[in-house]
Amino acid sequence: MTGKTHIMGGVASCTAVAYFYGYDPILMTASGTLGALIPDICHTKSKIGRRLPILSTLISSIFGHRTFTHSLLFLLLTAFAAHLYLTDQSILVGLMAGMASHLLLDAGTTNGIKLFFPSSIKFRLPLYIKTGGKAEQAVLAALTILSCYFIAGLMA
Structure with a gap:
């Protein structure tokens, strides 16, 4: 998926979680947007790679693309580290929701992800699409509509 789809996936997941569980929607959405880009x-x-080129190059050269940073291991390690430093639950939950949305969206692409890294097994959803195509535009539109629905519900 492209960056804009990941951002909207983070927004959609965070507005939904804020709607159902009462977290601060502003803090959740801000942290979820960042979380959606981190993997x-x-x-x-x-x-995010263009913003942090040295770190991105280092991680890419060690792990490659859609391996460690697209795994449950990375998600759990990030959650543990975030829990040590973040005191606001809205920020912590938003960050994790955004990251989880990223993994789910990339698992729905032709290449899939290595969800169980360090295992080399690729994980891909049964229905998958090509990154950057018309189907991704439809996913982006659906995520935007979903976000608007939950934002409207939060404002009511």
């Missing part, structure tokens, strides 16, 4: 630190041309 692509392994890709030097990604939105």
Whole structure:
């Protein structure tokens, strides 16, 4: 998926969680947007990779793309580290929701992800699409509509 789809996936997941569980939607959405971009630190041309080129190049050269940073192991390690330093639950939950949305969206692409890294087994959802195509535009539109629905519910 492209960066804009990941961002909207983070927004959609965070507004939904805030709606159902009463977290602060502003803090959740801000942290979820960041969380939705973090797994692509392994890709030097990604939105976050271009912002942190040295770190991105290092991670990419060690692990490659869609391996460690797209795994449950990375998600759990990040959750543990975030729990040590973040005191606001809205920020912590938003960060994790954004990262989880990224993994789910990339698992729905042709290449899939190595969800169980260090295992080399690729995980891909039964229904998958090509990154950057018309189907991704439809996913982006659906995530935008879903976000608007939950934002409207939060404002009511």
